[in-house]
Amino acid sequence: MAQKESTFLNMTLTLFVVTFVAATVLGFVHDLTKADIALAKQKAQQKAIESVLPAFDTLGESYKMLPEDGADSLEFFPAYDASQQLVGVAVKTYTKSGFSGLISIMAGFSPDGIITGYEVLEHKETPGLGSKMNAWFKDQSKPGQNIIGKNPGTSKFEVKKDGGDVDAITASTITSRAFLEAVVRAYQTYQSAQEQPAISNNPTNEGGQS
Amino acid sequence: MEYIIIIIAAIFVNNIVLNQFLGVCPFLGVSKKISTAVGMTGAVTFVMVIATMVTYLIQTYILNPFGLQFLQTIFFILVIASLVQLVEIILKKVSPSLYQALGVFLPLITTNCAILGVAILTYQKEFNLMQGVVFAIANAIGFGLALVLFAGLREHLDLMNVPKGLKGTPIALIVAGILAMAFMGFSGLV
Amino acid sequence: MNQLQNFTKGFIKENPVFVLLLGMCPTLGVTSSAINGLGMGLATTFVLVMANLVVSLIKNVIPSKVRIPSFIVIIAAFVTVVELTMQAYLPSLFESLGLFIPLIVVNCVVLGRAEAFASKNTIVSSIIDGLGMGLGFSFALTLLGAAREFLGSGKIFDTIIFPEDYGMLLFVLAPGAFIVLGYLIALINRLNKA
Numbered sequence: 108m109a110q111k112e113s114t115f116l117n118m119t120l121t122l123f124v125v126t127f128v129a130a131t132v133l134g135f136v137h138d139l140t141k142a143d144i145a146l147a148k149q150k151a152q153q154k155a156i157e158s159v160l161p162a163f164d165t166l167g168e169s170y171k172m173l174p175e176d177g178a179d180s181l182e183f184f185p186a187y188d189a190s191q192q193l194v195g196v197a198v199k200t201y202t203k204s205g206f207s208g209l210i211s212i213m214a215g216f217s218p219d220g221i222i223t224g225y226e227v228l229e230h231k232e233t234p235g236l237g238s239k240m241n242a243w244f245k246d247q248s249k250p251g252q253n254i255i256g257k258n259p260g261t262s263k264f265e266v267k268k269d270g271g272d273v274d275a276i277t278a279s280t281i282t283s284r285a286f287l288e289a290v291v292r293a294y295q296t297y298q299s300a301q302e303q304p305a306i307s308n309n310p311t312n313e314g315g316q317s
Numbered sequence: 318m319e320y321i322i323i324i325i326a327a328i329f330v331n332n333i334v335l336n337q338f339l340g341v342c343p344f345l346g347v348s349k350k351i352s353t354a355v356g357m358t359g360a361v362t363f364v365m366v367i368a369t370m371v372t373y374l375i376q377t378y379i380l381n382p383f384g385l386q387f388l389q390t391i392f393f394i395l396v397i398a399s400l401v402q403l404v405e406i407i408l409k410k411v412s413p414s415l416y417q418a419l420g421v422f423l424p425l426i427t428t429n430c431a432i433l434g435v436a437i438l439t440y441q442k443e444f445n446l447m448q449g450v451v452f453a454i455a456n457a458i459g460f461g462l463a464l465v466l467f468a469g470l471r472e473h474l475d476l477m478n479v480p481k482g483l484k485g486t487p488i489a490l491i492v493a494g495i496l497a498m499a500f501m502g503f504s505g506l507v
Numbered sequence: 508m509n510q511l512q513n514f515t516k517g518f519i520k521e522n523p524v525f526v527l528l529l530g531m532c533p534t535l536g537v538t539s540s541a542i543n544g545l546g547m548g549l550a551t552t553f554v555l556v557m558a559n560l561v562v563s564l565i566k567n568v569i570p571s572k573v574r575i576p577s578f579i580v581i582i583a584a585f586v587t588v589v590e591l592t593m594q595a596y597l598p599s600l601f602e603s604l605g606l607f608i609p610l611i612v613v614n615c616v617v618l619g620r621a622e623a624f625a626s627k628n629t630i631v632s633s634i635i636d637g638l639g640m641g642l643g644f645s646f647a648l649t650l651l652g653a654a655r656e657f658l659g660s661g662k663i664f665d666t667i668i669f670p671e672d673y674g675m676l677l678f679v680l681a682p683g684a685f686i687v688l689g690y691l692i693a694l695i696n697r698l699n700k701a
Binding site for chain 3: 335336337338339340341342345387388389390391394395398399424425427428429430433434437438441482483486487488489490491493494495497498500501
Binding site: 114117118121122125126129130132133136137140143144146147148151229233234236 | 539568569570572573576577580581583584587588591592594595596598602659660676679680
């Protein structure tokens with residue numbers, strides 16, 4: 108079981124060859140999986156959009172907009188029915204004020220700004236506490252905390268502690284506050300998107316984008 | 318101001334060992350005496366900061382522009398392994414006693430998940446170079462803090478009447494758990 | 508030792524987590540649920556087996572002084588393969604395991620076996636060693652994950668055993684990981700002595 112001598116040349120050569128072979132193999136695997144990785148991401152996004160909006164036929168082209176108070180842009184996914192009427196818009200929004208940082212949410216809005224659904228996409232909130240936001244604000248049997256069917260323009264989307272209309276998750280006020288902040292951010296940016304001349308002249312969107 | 322937040326978060330709120338679970342092996346292995354704990358922290362700080370800087374540069378100027386992100390793991394760990402070799406050589410010359418005391422744990426810094434972890438976290442949190450360096454230093458301090466606190470506790474434990482079945486690693490882990498509980502008190506600080 | 512002993516030593520007698528105390532970081536970090544523990548365990552097993560195989564294959568052509576960095580590169584390559592494959596075909600597991608997937612490369616179990624065993628044994632022995640240690644590791648992680656998931660949320664593998672409200676949240680969080688592992692090691696030590 109003789110081993111190669113540890114001369115400087117042998118060592119550098121070996122390390123170089125090993126790294127080169129490894130990198131090449133990886134490049135190959137990367138090419139193989141590239142398409143499937145993109146597909147998996149797209150499927151997850153599609154699933155999220157479908158779960159927050161009522162039934163639709165086609166997705167229009169997505170667009171991005173910077174919210175007034177944020178550094179990162181939100182992504183908008185308009186959805187249309189068979190007759191090209193706007194069914195609603197799914198908005199990928201975020202907040203950085205979560206208990207453990209970033210929370211990413213897909214929120215669905217009807218053309219008049221009523222929330223049709225939401226899905227929490229990404230978060231690091233405490234399991235069993237903040238993580239309850241996945242289901243807490245959708246609970247139709249508890250109108251105090253349910254936000255589906257409400258309009259951030261007409262109800263106060265803040266936790267009751269801050270004078271708003273929404274019941275926070277028990278023992279998770281910070282997460283609840285952050286969650287609502289993300290939803291309100293989506294709503295406000297959605298409103299300003301609608302008020303822009305290129306999209307619609309009428310603040311209450313009458314359907315479709317030209 | 319945001320640097321203060323990064324520092325407080327890294328040392329207390331998201332302590333690298335007690336909250337993020339990175340660097341647990343040396344945490345359990347080198348914490349029997351406070352003096353070795355301090356020595357280890359010094360070595361880790363040096364490697365962590367330079368590794369974060371070098372990996373940041375590699376990511377920004379080599380991996381990203383050429384779409385080679387999938388080579389991140391290989392390149393990052395190569396950088397860390399080389400740095401540890403360097404530290405070993407330097408330490409042998411500069412402080413042979415510390416080199417002896419750290420023993421087999423010195424090369425094990427390469428497999429210290431805290432170092433690779435911090436390098437990857439810097440990339441994930443999208444810090445720039447300055448923020449990355451501050452983040453690395455803060456995490457190293459947090460690592461040191463956890464290590465020294467734990468070493469202090471263990472020095473006491475050696476003198477206690479621990480039930481036979483729990484002697485050694487089990488009681489150390491349980492005490493670490495209680496220490497982690499104490500650190501949970503910092504959550505919500507930032 | 509014969510191959511059967513080679514394979515089974517990883518389960519209790521030389522269990523990498525409970526006895527050898529290696530690979531602590533992922534053990535504590537991903538075991539908040541049984542399925543996460545199992546997923547991580549199997550991913551690590553794959554890397555262990557493949558790395559052991561390659562190391563054993565080329566052990567005679569690697570100069571001794573540069574063997575650790577070479578092993579590390581080989582391990583890193585397989586870890587990246589696991590990363591890419593999971594991202595493409597098991598995206599939700601990929602999200603749950605997060606940072607700990609690339610950290611498999613610094614899992615002392617993997618480098619430890621490559622250095623202590625695969626670099627000195629035949630290819631077949633190395634594969635079996637990798638498999639045994641990997642499955643022992645997976646066993647440890649799944650056990651810890653199941654214990655924490657059960658105590659913390661009343662479920663195992665997402666099957667509800669008692670309502671979540673009666674769970675002790677602490678066990679799903681950081682302190683719980685340390686504490687449950689401590690008691691499990693004490694238990695296994697007791698079993699090994701018997």
